[in-house]
Amino acid sequence: MIEVRGLTVTFGQGASTVRAVDGVSFTVPTGAAFGLVGESGSGKSTVLRAIAGLIEDWSGEIRVDGTPLTRHGRPRALRRALQMVFQDPYGSLHPRHTIDRILSEPCRIHRLDRIGERVEASLREVGLGPAFRYRYPHQLSGGQRQRVAIARALILEPGIVLLDEPTSALDVSVQAEILNLLVDLRRRRGLTYLFVSHNLAVVGHVCDRLAVMRQGRIVEAASAAELAAGTLEHPYSRQLLASSKGYSREAARAAATSA
Numbered sequence: 001m002i003e004v005r006g007l008t009v010t011f012g013q014g015a016s017t018v019r020a021v022d023g024v025s026f027t028v029p030t031g032a033a034f035g036l037v038g039e040s041g042s043g044k045s046t047v048l049r050a051i052a053g054l055i056e057d058w059s060g061e062i063r064v065d066g067t068p069l070t071r072h073g074r075p076r077a078l079r080r081a082l083q084m085v086f087q088d089p090y091g092s093l094h095p096r097h098t099i100d101r102i103l104s105e106p107c108r109i110h111r112l113d114r115i116g117e118r119v120e121a122s123l124r125e126v127g128l129g130p131a132f133r134y135r136y137p138h139q140l141s142g143g144q145r146q147r148v149a150i151a152r153a154l155i156l157e158p159g160i161v162l163l164d165e166p167t168s169a170l171d172v173s174v175q176a177e178i179l180n181l182l183v184d185l186r187r188r189r190g191l192t193y194l195f196v197s198h199n200l201a202v203v204g205h206v207c208d209r210l211a212v213m214r215q216g217r218i219v220e221a222a223s224a225a226e227l228a229a230g231t232l233e234h235p236y237s238r239q240l241l242a243s244s245k246g247y248s249r250e251a252a253r254a255a256a257t258s259a
């Protein structure tokens with residue numbers, strides 16, 4: 001479970017101060033998938049980064065599975081329980097490391113046993129065969145690289161995964177494949193997702209609840225059912241929905257049936 005209360009993040013000082021996140025509150029129950037949607041600059045990634053511990057200077061309250069997070073450092077168990085997948089699978093994978101090394105490293109840091117077995121199992125789980133183990137990121141397609149990034153997050157068996165635009169760098173058909181994989185993994189593992197995207201349709205495909213952010217604030221919260229029924233009320237939410245049409249549910253279904 002993630003509980004966020006009155007989260008505020010400001011960058012810069014004096015006249016150049018930017019209040020990137022301004023009193024944001026929401027709860028993601030254990031096993032739920034919650035989407036944060038908004039256009040570029042709305043503050044959604046900053047919320048995710050504060051929860052992930054990548055930003056130190058925030059105020060408000062963040063609790064993960066009941067444990068309040070402090071600004072400086074967090075226990076190893078909590079770092080393991082909460083993993084992140086980034087937008088750019090190329091930038092987030094070390095170009096000169098094999099997939100084996102990329103997946104083994106977090107296991108070593110967290111002193112896990114049976115590392116080879118874990119690496120093979122995690123590749124299998126994201127639909128990549130053992131042949132991928134000794135390849136390098138540049139030998140993989142964008143979709144395969146994002147599968148490796150997901151495997152790297154899951155190899156530590158976290159309960160919570162923070163996803164920052166995990167498909168927006170991919171072609172639409174590949175996007176659908178990766179979204180279906182994420183939906184499937186959540187079901188199988190009972191994961192909790194916090195999913196950030198500028199695309200309402202993508203969020204509607206993966207999440208059961210969502211909040212629309214604008215200029216650092218949540219302007220509307222809704223369920224996926226309300227989104228599907230077209231009952232979003234805020235004019236900004238409606239505008240976002242109109243610009244999300246590039247991603248179609250039909251494409252996702254087609255990818256699911258051909259998988």
Ligand SMILES: Nc1ncnc2c1ncn2[C@@H]1O[C@H](COP(=O)(O)OP(=O)(O)OP(=O)(O)O)[C@@H](O)[C@H]1O
Nearest residue numbers: 011012018020038039040041042043044045046047
């Ligand atoms: N490290 C930083 N230093 C200064 N300003 C920042 C920093 N990170 C974000 N900002 C500013 O905070 C605001 C919110 O940015 P944020 O990245 O959270 O938005 P976003 O909705 O996730 O957009 P995007 O999808 O482009 O990442 C923006 O005005 C941005 O310029």
